[in-house]
Amino acid sequence: MCKIAGxxxxxxxxxxxxxxxxxxxxxxxxxxxxxxxxxxxxxTRVEGEGALHVKIKEGAVEDVQLKIFEPxxxxxxxxxxxxxxxxxxxxxxxxxxxxxxxxxxxxxxxEDALGLKIDGPTRDLRRxxxxxEWIESHALxxxxxxxxxxLGYPGALEMAGKYPxxxxxxxxxxxxxxxIVALLGGREIHPIxxxxxxxxxxxxxxxxxxxxxxxxWAREAALETVRWVSGFEFPDCERDYEFVALSHPSEYPxxxxxxxxxxxLDIEVSHFDGHFTEEHVKHSTALHSMLIQRGAYFVGxxxxxxxxxxxxxxxxxxxxxxxxMKPPCLNPFRSIIARALEILHSCDEAARLIEEFEMPEKPAxxxxxxxxxxxxxxxxxxxxLYHRYRIDNEGxxxxxxxxxxxxxxxxxxxxxxxxxxxxxxxxxxxxxTAFCEHAIRNYDPCISCSxxxxxxxxxx
Amino acid sequence: xxRSKKPKLAFWKFASCDGCQLTLLDCEDELLAVANEIEIAxxxxxxxTVLRGPYDISIVEGSITTPQEEERIHRIRRSSKFLMTIGxxxxxxxxxxxxxxxxxxxxxxxxxxxPAYIETLNKSTPMKDHIPVDFELQGCPPNKxxxxxxxxxxxxxxxxxxPPYSLCLDCKRKDIVCVMxxxxxxxxxxxxxxxxxxxxxxxxxxxxxxxxxxxxxxxGSLSAWFSSLGSPNQDIxxxxxxxxxxxxxxxxxSEVLEKx
Numbered sequence: 001m002c003k004i005a006g007x008x009x010x011x012x013x014x015x016x017x018x019x020x021x022x023x024x025x026x027x028x029x030x031x032x033x034x035x036x037x038x039x040x041x042x043x044t045r046v047e048g049e050g051a052l053h054v055k056i057k058e059g060a061v062e063d064v065q066l067k068i069f070e071p072x073x074x075x076x077x078x079x080x081x082x083x084x085x086x087x088x089x090x091x092x093x094x095x096x097x098x099x100x101x102x103x104x105x106x107x108x109x110x111e112d113a114l115g116l117k118i119d120g121p122t123r124d125l126r127r128x129x130x131x132x133e134w135i136e137s138h139a140l141x142x143x144x145x146x147x148x149x150x151l152g153y154p155g156a157l158e159m160a161g162k163y164p165x166x167x168x169x170x171x172x173x174x175x176x177x178x179x180i181v182a183l184l185g186g187r188e189i190h191p192i193x194x195x196x197x198x199x200x201x202x203x204x205x206x207x208x209x210x211x212x213x214x215x216x217w218a219r220e221a222a223l224e225t226v227r228w229v230s231g232f233e234f235p236d237c238e239r240d241y242e243f244v245a246l247s248h249p250s251e252y253p254x255x256x257x258x259x260x261x262x263x264x265l266d267i268e269v270s271h272f273d274g275h276f277t278e279e280h281v282k283h284s285t286a287l288h289s290m291l292i293q294r295g296a297y298f299v300g301x302x303x304x305x306x307x308x309x310x311x312x313x314x315x316x317x318x319x320x321x322x323x324x325m326k327p328p329c330l331n332p333f334r335s336i337i338a339r340a341l342e343i344l345h346s347c348d349e350a351a352r353l354i355e356e357f358e359m360p361e362k363p364a365x366x367x368x369x370x371x372x373x374x375x376x377x378x379x380x381x382x383x384x385l386y387h388r389y390r391i392d393n394e395g396x397x398x399x400x401x402x403x404x405x406x407x408x409x410x411x412x413x414x415x416x417x418x419x420x421x422x423x424x425x426x427x428x429x430x431x432x433t434a435f436c437e438h439a440i441r442n443y444d445p446c447i448s449c450s451x452x453x454x455x456x457x458x459x460x
Numbered sequence: 461x462x463r464s465k466k467p468k469l470a471f472w473k474f475a476s477c478d479g480c481q482l483t484l485l486d487c488e489d490e491l492l493a494v495a496n497e498i499e500i501a502x503x504x505x506x507x508x509t510v511l512r513g514p515y516d517i518s519i520v521e522g523s524i525t526t527p528q529e530e531e532r533i534h535r536i537r538r539s540s541k542f543l544m545t546i547g548x549x550x551x552x553x554x555x556x557x558x559x560x561x562x563x564x565x566x567x568x569x570x571x572x573x574x575p576a577y578i579e580t581l582n583k584s585t586p587m588k589d590h591i592p593v594d595f596e597l598q599g600c601p602p603n604k605x606x607x608x609x610x611x612x613x614x615x616x617x618x619x620x621x622x623p624p625y626s627l628c629l630d631c632k633r634k635d636i637v638c639v640m641x642x643x644x645x646x647x648x649x650x651x652x653x654x655x656x657x658x659x660x661x662x663x664x665x666x667x668x669x670x671x672x673x674x675x676x677x678x679x680g681s682l683s684a685w686f687s688s689l690g691s692p693n694q695d696i697x698x699x700x701x702x703x704x705x706x707x708x709x710x711x712x713x714s715e716v717l718e719k720x
Binding site for chain 1: 473474475476477478479480481482483485486488489491492495500503504505506507508509510525526528529554555556558559562564566567568580584600601656659660663664665668670695698703
């Protein structure tokens, strides 16, 4: 430690010069001969267990593997022989973050098999509980899983020091969504009040009014969320995607609609099996879903947004315009804005449903069991979730097929990395790895779900 | 503040739905306060921060279903002072333990086109079958207030209060009319571990035992009740073969019923 100030300054200046030379020559050589592997052994801030391996050779991407190693729990196999009415409770356990999506797809598929169509206030209550889940899941994703990437933090808890208002807003938005789910479903995770035919017990107008009050705050918070995320810096990455989502004549899709895409798909949900297929690849315990005719496709908020923009609430459309998000948006990094807009839309929709709520005559319609095959597709927070069940005349499940959203996005995620990495190959390995993880989080993966995109054939 | 240095907490996931990690994140009002009292060393769902062990408190969700998981839990046990399981999967084997009653090879080949790519164990088993466990928090999902209770109890060096008596006591406390006696609805409450606040009966639904067996459950007596209410034998077996189906008391009862 030199006590002569002048000399000390020179030394640190020299050190700085040496470091600059080292960095410059490093990137010089790095650009010329970029051959490296990116390995993330355990992806964080995603739901479930996955890893990433990328091989880059001389600046070109040689291989990308989104390695899902989430252990298979074999739901579709052990569901055989269970009662059809158990489907909503059992399938909820496929995912802790989106149990309502499973319960909604499950009950509707069973009802379809039994020739039962739910309408009126019960249908509205189902839309309401789904709004609750969208708010909760999207708030979790935006604030806790995805925003830290844009702001350079390992997580929201670490972010809370510098952004306390934002993190608290996110937590309270998530809480609002959870309150809706808990009121209508009994509890936030694995709700108990959903059944084939409707509900076990319906809420009163007074219970709902309390939530209505809360939604006034939530709507403002959601607007603030849109403003907050649209100010982030977005990598300039765009691709030509096939977006797939439900579409309904008058509603932003939740529980019902036809399956459509921006490249000509327009089918009834019951024709899903004829247009989509799965591939079992070695590096993933989750099957890769593909369109039979065209391969990879993209589901989730950005897909819904691009295909159903005109059905968003007026406030959400206004906020979208202010955020510079006129459809079609082809930059997956901007899906965080689509998610924020969906939070806003869900607050509006929930408020409307509560305002117009009428108690149904009975919490559930009577259900008569008969044999049949039933299909349903609903929009989980992360994208379309398809269930198909075959039931015998005693109401026992013979076979089940469940295709969750994240399994449908796997190929698209890998292709994104293949196409985007070359643009950013001048980044350091650490920054490039962070970029890859960020690109994966654009899809808000729910990996525990995706390991259940499985077809099971009844051997009879 | 009982401690001068913040204890290191790690959350670990095995075969599960991630609902238990989410349970902590669902404590929206308390989360930041909790994060202040502990040092989060590993919490994959919420943070990219990974600190090396040893850990003061490890919370484990999910069951053991693969050889890799078997290895991993031993490493975690070795580096944890206090290890607790959270949820039905880690404490009881979970709903996926239904595979234990069948041939898993048959399941895998039905489910996956190339079974050779899938490495899985015959059974889905709880943590206590593999390592000594210091505490089990029941529930599918667990009650988030009970999770806070366990963490607080640990921080203050006292025993957590998570009573193992049956749901019936909570129904009585809440003035809920017994769905079984009054409505003839089969209810697992009399043999189920309390913690949910008698949720299903409060929604006029029979309990389906997502918190598992209470201490010393009288399963034979309840089966007889279900039978007298007109429940077919297969449905009674399904009631026991569920989220806690692999626990000894429930498994034995379902096997007895199967033989009859």
